[in-house]
Amino acid sequence: MSYGDKVVLDGIDLDVPEGTVFSLLGPNGAGKTTVVRILSTLARADGGEARVSGHDVVTEADAVRAVIGVTGQFAAVDGLLTGEENLILMADLHRLGRAEGRRRVAGLLDRFDLAEAGPKPASTYSGGMRRRLDIAMTLVGEPRVIFLDEPTTGLDPRSRHTMWQIIREQVSRGVTVFLTTQYLDEADQLADHVAVLDHGTLVAQGSPEELKRLIPGGHIRLRFSDPGRFDAAAGILGQAQRDDEALALQVPSDGSSRSLRALLDRLDRNSIEADELSVHTPDLDDVFFALTDKDKVR
Template sequence: MSHAIRAESLMKRYGGTVALDGIDLEVPAGKVVGVLGPNGAGKTTTVRILATLLRPDSGRATVGGYDVVRDPVRVRSLIGLTGQYASVDDDLSGAENLVLIGRLLDLSRAEAKARAAELLEQFGLVEAATRSIKTYSGGMRRRLDLAASLVGRPRVLYLDEPTTGLDPHARKEMWQVIRRLVAEGATVLLTTQYLEEADQLADRITVIDHGRVVADGRPDELKRRVAGQTLQVRPTSFADLDAVSGILTELTGTTPARDDDTGLLTTPVTDSVLLSTLVRRLNDADITADELALRLPSLDEVFIALTGKRSENDAEDTARKGILA
């Protein structure tokens, strides 16, 4: 498998602070790799090095086979970057912003206008094309910012927390755009603190903490590695809790966790075939259940297990819903 991005033993210090402490990273061509980590973990520093905006103190990184230090001009010709904050000019319209970027990329005026029109159509911004950016919503600004990074038709796209500050609806609109870009052949390196975002978009996830890679793999691999599967059962009748608990204990060898308020029984399992066995046992005992499921841990639970911290944005989302303990 060819790799669009490859980084080996990247090191970066800011004075006495170690930002990157030997980062290794691989992004296969045509795939999405999500980079997760708490604030200060080194995510943005890694992106800045890969975008030739920052030189590593040591280590090596290539994009499209070109070294980011020795061949920065060639690397820049391959990449597009959407940072955490919109980089468009508020005093210009959407169309004017895209034409300006096209001209800076040495497109002729006609080519720049044609490319701007194409991107405005692609990102659903045609009706707002002549309006000042000051009048755009947050979601529209982020879509325009992503469009701006695509003017030069990059093969590799860096998305550094691209949906920060967006409401859930606008965030999902951005996900659709990103999926479409990948379907068209783009390679994406995505940094995010929205764990649902990484779960939805990434083919692989690299978790970094304190400048080091602490885990790497497909989302389901990381979930299984950290906690495995959990079997959850909620009997229809609270009177059956003891009986169901006994059945689970017999099948798994472990007494299930019990929530007497909700009637939910939870126990870790290693064999998914156990679910069908449990269904038969409940049927034989004439016990019905309102909930019966095998689940992997959430990516949020994986993040906490690997870093000891809760994702800032996921914590904010939970608090906003009023269910943060």
């Protein structure tokens, strides 16, 4: 996919299992939104093939649109209408009958904790309420696949966690969620599968745990209050990195329970006890910075 001479996407290959959360990560300008636009039939790729729920996004675009819902980076809410009227408008666009449309609207207002705010203009809603209304509007048509393009940008922590609960609820109903996000902890919390996009190219794919194992740096930190025990531990743990000022040792580890038990067994055999122990494993932040162009991160 190119815009003029600029290549935005270059030969990416994605396979998203049904009823899961798939998260696409990448720096600003990596091509995440372009992927969403192609898969939701809002843009046409220069080549290749893409299918959503078995339907080709080019030759069966209407069938794709019938099974998807899209929530963009900015809430597509009409502030002049009430929350209820926004949902009714979506029900009418989906050509639902009056009774069925009102039933779905009432159910969504209740499910998204907007029943009390429903009769009020959407312009009076907080950012979190507008985001919840935006996703509720996406769900009026009961889509089987939902594209969420950075849905929690700008939300406070409480609103973000509410949004996470909504996403988990949809997946529990068998819905497939395609999520792009700038928040790596969000992908770690929600995603069954993660792909990292950089310069329009996929640089890694896998579960969050699989991706974390790609990055070195896991370790166990031992801290001592007694200099003698500190020196003794350092003597038997030759690979440990010393912090003489803090009386702490950093021992390389893959974070597994097996490596932790092996370390504790070595200390026990030598009658050495640490005052504090903590296990540190790479997180998705480490994965992101290791695999993407750091000069593009904002």
